[in-house]
Amino acid sequence: MEEAAGERSNLAGVRHILLVLSGKGGVGKSTISTELALSLRHSGKKVGILDVDLCGPSIPRMFRVQDNDVHQCDSGWVPVFVDQDKSISLMSIGFLLEKPDDAVVWRGPKKNALIKQFVADVAWGDLDFLIVDTPPGTSDEHISAVEALRPYKPLGAILVTTPQAVSVGDVRRELTFCKKTGLRVLGIVENMSGFVCPHCSECTNIFSKGGGEELAKHAGVPFLGCVPLDPQLSQSLEEGRDFIQEFPKSSAFPALAHIAQQILDGTSQRSS
Secondary structure (H helix, E strand, C coil), X not given: CHHHHHHHHHHCCEEEEEEEECCCCCCCHHHHHHHHHHHHHHCCCCEEEEEXXXXXXXXXXXXCCCCCCCEEECCEEECEECCCCCCEEEEEHHHCCCCCCCCCCCCHHXXXXXXXXXXXXXXXXXXXXXXXXXXXXXXXXXXXXXXXXXXXXXXXXXXXXXXXXXXXXXXXXXXHHHHHHCCCEEXXXXXXXXXXXXXXXXXXXXCECCHHHHHHHHHCCCEEEEEEECHHHHHHHHHCCCHHHHCCCCCCHHHHHHHHHHHHHHHHHHHC
């Protein structure tokens, strides 16, 4: 009972929890998680990101805080804050590794235990949104995260795909996972959807186009939008810069801002 009370107290100040999922690796889940957090921050929200991709933690690098350490407090672990205003806070196994190149060679039970500890023992404080960035697939980490978060009634999941059929097929399985676990699908994002030339503004569909939107129609879930390939977005992630603030005229900006606005609109409708 004491443990359950501790879990409630550490997530008691979190208003909305959403998961970012995909059955496919390399589709940009961490990119969408990062830019969604930045967009929500610029809308005046306090945001946390819980990185449960234990074998490939990239969130610390994307915010340029990979050299920071996690500290203890009476309530558990203190998340790493991105800015002085503490408007974005992060927790990732990347902060716990002795060396940045250390591999996490763990079997399922040890991964599951750490995810449960992340959910129970991170002192998030008051947050408007907690974004859970997940690894690809539908296995141990996902089941553990969903089960650990279930008592806190997550808002739902954003599914990320790229346009080509092989990725859409894997995300279709992720839809099945959400259905089986009772996780609401907030919508599908089609990432890497075309490349807009910075010189002539012509769009080239490198990975085809429309797979994510077609899947959303077929599954009867919202389509949140297409995010094009954008060198400025890639550069900002590599350098840990705030893309939303620095590149408002880029081709990816309106798509990312629109996705965040739909999430905000959805939460306000549920509240009312």
